[in-house]
Structure formats: structure tokens, C-alpha cells
Amino acid sequence: xxxxxxxxxxxxxxxxxxxxxxxxxxxxxxxxxxxxxxxxxxxxxxxxxxxxxxxxxxxxxxxxxxxxxxxxxxxxxxxxxxxxxxxxxxxxxxxxxxxxxxxxxxxxxxxxx
Amino acid sequence: xxxxxxxxxxxxxxxxxxxxxxxxxxxxxxxxxxxxxxxxxxxxxxxxxxxxxxxxxxxxxxxxxxxxxxxxxxxxxxxxxxxxxxxxxxxxxxxxxxxxxxxxxxxxxxxxxx
Numbered sequence: 173x174x175x176x177x178x179x180x181x182x183x184x185x186x187x188x189x190x191x192x193x194x195x196x197x198x199x200x201x202x203x204x205x206x207x208x209x210x211x212x213x214x215x216x217x218x219x220x221x222x223x224x225x226x227x228x229x230x231x232x233x234x235x236x237x238x239x240x241x242x243x244x245x246x247x248x249x250x251x252x253x254x255x256x257x258x259x260x261x262x263x264x265x266x267x268x269x270x271x272x273x274x275x276x277x278x279x280x281x282x283x284x285x
Numbered sequence: 286x287x288x289x290x291x292x293x294x295x296x297x298x299x300x301x302x303x304x305x306x307x308x309x310x311x312x313x314x315x316x317x318x319x320x321x322x323x324x325x326x327x328x329x330x331x332x333x334x335x336x337x338x339x340x341x342x343x344x345x346x347x348x349x350x351x352x353x354x355x356x357x358x359x360x361x362x363x364x365x366x367x368x369x370x371x372x373x374x375x376x377x378x379x380x381x382x383x384x385x386x387x388x389x390x391x392x393x394x395x396x397x398x399x
Contacts, residue, residue: 174328205386215375215389228386262328271336272317272379272387276328 175199178263178277186285190251193280197244197265203227204246205266205274206238210259221246253284287312287378289390297396300368306361306393308376316378318359319387320350323373332374335359346370371397 175198185191197204206218208231217230221240232238235253240246250257260281264274292307310316317336321329333344340352350361359376376390 174330176328207389214391217386217388220386230386264328272319272334272377273331274329274387276330278326278328 174275174277176263176265176275176277178261178280180280181278182281182283184283184285185253187253187255189253189284190249191253191282193248193250193261193263193282195246195248195263195265195277197246197263198267198275201265201267201275202244203266204240204244205264206232206246206248207262207264208259209262209279215262218248250282253282255284258282258284287316287380287388289376289378289388291374291376291390291393293393294391295394295396297398298366299398301365303364304362304366304370304395306374306376306395308359308361308390310357310359310376310378312357312378312380315381317381318350318352319377319379320344320348320359320361321375321377321389323375323392325372329375332361366395366397368397368399370395 177196179194202223205220208216218232219238220228238248260279262279264276288311290309298304319334320332323329333342335342335352343349373392375392377387
């Protein structure tokens with residue numbers, strides 16, 4: 173158990189809809205990262221937050237947005253969903269320092285029909 | 286920018302045989318290097334990391350990796366694999382001062398057969 177909690181584990185929705193994925197980081201971790209894992213694109217870095225502030229941005233679509241709240245949990249919002257958004261979305265957290273050790277949740281599997 | 290190439294998408298191997306999973310990276314700046322493992326229906330977990338110092342790094346579950354700066358490689362090895370090592374293995378890099386933004390390779394599926 174990594175200590176990172178993601179909900180929901182599975183989500184099935186239709187094209188054009190909007191969903192919210194939630195992540196609770198490990199206790200004490202200030203950084204939260206979102207990754208998308210799909211068969212064709214592999215693991216893609218989406219965005220990173222540190223203590224409520226956006227720190228780094230990756231290949232995140234404009235239809236997607238994220239935030240980190242004062243209690244350090246984070247939400248990833250996906251809107252105007254397309255079939256190609258079907259993927260496993262991982263949240264990870266890390267402690268202080270830049271050691272590259274991320275602790276991953278088990279992911280939220282999104283299926284867009 | 287950084288990129289990671291995992292040279293084998295799948296590696297089949299028999300139990301108790303040695304294995305090497307290959308990883309090459311590209312970067313114009315110094316990087317930290319990592320191997321992560323993903324077991325079925327689970328998130329990724331860190332196997333080992335190279336930050337500095339000795340180029341031979343030992344990790345969990347008997348795995349080790351060697352950093353070769355001249356060849357920009359970071360190959361993962363295990364002298365004797367077990368069925369339980371069947372998983373997806375990801376090589377990753379992050380530039381020094383890169384806020385832990387990991388860039389992952391495409392992954393190598395290790396399938397250990399009895």
C-alpha cells in the first residue's frame with residue numbers, strides 16, 4: 173500500500189460528459205502528480221501541484237484541469253470527453269526534495285463509450 | 286527535453302534464468318534515473334534509482350542496474366528471475382532540479398515462464 177488513495181477505481185461514461193477524479197496523497201506529502209496511461213501513448217505526465225500551486229505542466233489537454241486543495245487532496249477534471257480519453261489515470265505524491273521517488277495510487281480507469 | 290527508449294516491449298524468460306531489460310535515455314542536462322515496476326492491476330512502485338555515486342545500483346527484489354554515462358544507458362538486471370517478477374517495468378528520468386517530473390519509457394513486459 174503506497175498510501176495514495178484514488179477514487180473512483182473505475183468509471184464508465186459517455187462522450188461529451190465531464191468527470192472528476194480524486195486523489196489523496198500520502199500523509200505529509202506536499203506534491204501531487206497526475207499521469208495518464210494508455211496503450212498507444214504509454215505513461216504521460218499531465219500536471220504537478222506543490223502545496224496548492226501548479227508547479228509543472230505536461231501534455232495536459234485544455235479540456236482537462238486540475239487543482240490541489242488546502243487539505244492537499246487533488247482533483248483532475250476531464251470535460252467534453254472523447255473516446256480517446258479512455259485510459260488509466262494515476263495520481264502520485266512525493267515528499268520534500270527532488271529524488272524522483274513518487275508513490276503511486278492504484279489508478280482510476282476511465283472508459284468513455 | 287528528455288526522452289527514454291526501452292528497447293524491448295516484451296521479454297519472455299524462463300524461471301531462474303537471468304534477465305536484462307534495456308533502457309537508453311536522451312538529455313542535454315544531467316538526470317536522475319529510475320526503474321519502476323507495475324504489477325497487474327496496481328500502481329507503479331520504485332525498484333531502484335540512480336542519483337549520484339556508484340554507477341551500480343541495487344534495488345528491491347534482487348534487481349540491480351548500471352548507469353553508463355557514455356552510452357546513456359541504464360539497463361536493469363536480475364541474475365535469477367521468479368514467476369512473481371512477471372510485471373511491466375518502466376525506465377524513467379528526471380532532470381536535476383526538474384521538480385520530480387518523471388519522463389517514462391514505453392515499458393517492457395517481463396513474462397517469466399515455469
